[in-house]
Amino acid sequence: MTEHIGQRVAALRRIRRMTQADLAREAHVSLPMVKACERGVRSPGPSTLEAIGSALGVDASRLDPSYVGTSRHVHAALPAISATIAGYEYAVDPADRPPAQLRSDIDVAVGRRLAAQYGLIAKSAPSLLGDALAHLHCASGARVREAAGLVVAAARTADAAAYKFGAHDLSARLIDVMRWAAAHSEDADLNACVAYVRAETFLAARTYRVGHLALEQALDAGPAPNTAQSTATLGALHMRTAVVAARAGSADAANNHLNEARTLASGLPEGVYLGTSFGPSSVRIHEVAVSVSLGKGHIGRALDIARDWSPGPEIPAERRSGFWIEMARARLWSGNPDGAFKCLKEARKHAPQHVREHPWVREDIGKILRLRRASADSLTSFAEWIGAV
Known part of the structure; x- marks a missing residue:
């Protein structure tokens, strides 16, 4: 049975060791409203949903993926x-x-x-x-x-x-x-971390060649991998460089950076280092990203990875969502629009707002709608939610 809003509210409330009365007081809503919501007999309106989400310390979209x-x-x-x-x-x-x-x-x-x-x-x-x-x-x-x-x-x-x-x-x-x-x-670690984030500018502008050059220079000036944080920071920068190199059409450079990241990750547990997730699972996710970034001729690698693996809770929600968005594109390119839509629905479970604002999702849902002449209600509803129709 599909999980309803109240079940999510109740689960998060228990995780935070709050009673229903605690939640009602913190959210400034009535106790009967909280009880009815958790039983699934009442659906909170937008303002109530936002108040409950705020009291639980989460965005309202975490409680209701359709929230916009x-x-x-x-x-x-x-x-x-x-x-x-x-x-x-x-x-x-x-x-x-x-x-x-x-x-x-x-x-x-x-x-x-x-x-x-x-x-x-x-x-x-x-x-x-x-x-x-x-x-x-x-x-x-x-x-x-x-x-x-x-x-x-x-x-x-x-x-x-x-x-x-x-x-x-x-x-x-x-x-x-x-x-x-x-x-x-x-601080070499902090400067490498900022270089990782700066890649967004090149990705947004689609200036992949200059972005690749900038990231290579950042790697040259990067930290020596002599601590867990330095190793992870350097490894994350290699992962990001691999994606930008792939977007620039340089498969050899992309694979070389992935190999460097994989080597650095081999001795580290998956975790968040200086605000960036890094470890063996993150590298595997970036293998998928690189294969999709290189284009349709390289998606076999992504499909192989996803055949018997998917990211678990050790990976932050935004990155898990990104994995499924990349996989949706790979499945769409492989001629499997139904599989692509399943991936997008899975992505939404992990990070609804990431999915809703992602430009690839709008593009891919539009293609799925065109390929499926008789659209299912759930597909149409999803497309309306992200503003594709």
Whole structure:
């Protein structure tokens, strides 16, 4: 039986060790509403769904994959994010939070980024960025490196919302902030992490050859793999370079970088290092991404990987969703539109808003609709949800 909204609410409430009364109080809704929702006899409206999601610390789309209000919240937050970084080089206001509290709040935001909870991170991004910048401006000595890392992490969470929702100019400005902060740190790991994120600019502009060159230079200046974090940071940069090289049509370079990433991952557990997931499973996901990026003649590799493997919970939701989006394209190219649609539905289970804003999904759903003359209701509903029809 299909899981309903109330079952998701109840499961998350129990994980957070909240009673129904606790949830009602935190969400500012009635206890009977919470009880009825969890039993499945009432469906919360958009404002109630958002309130319950906020109380549980998740985007409303996590509770109801058909929810479309996240886009409104993200776009409403973008001007404030832009204003916060307009004069990032100058110290104006003191931070509202002490460093320890800021570090904790940014850790929460990073977790939300990895879970593709864009509405929540967009809402918190301006204040996190402002406080992180304030701390960096007043830091000295050994504290500069930590403060720079907080700026990079805060800017990266904001960038996730800007980039995924098509604000590519703002995304590029946020990456400039990251590069400026990382340069203050003199930390090779942090600079490599920023180079990884900067690849978004080249991917968005489809300037793959220059992106490949920039990433190669970042690798030359990258950290020595002598700690787990340095190894993972370098490995992640090889993974990203492999994808950009594949988009540039350089299969040999792409495979060489994948091999380097695989070697670096072999001695590490799958995990999140400096805000980026890396390990054997992440490398396997990037094998799929490279095969799809190289074009239709290379999808056999992706199909082989997915035949007996799929990413598990050790992989953050956004990356799991990305795997299934890539697989949908591979299955569509292989002449299997039904299989492609199954992959897109699977992607939506993991990160609904990532799927809804992904340009490939709109393209592929349009093709699936054309190939299937008699469209199923679920396919039509999915296409309407992402705005493809």
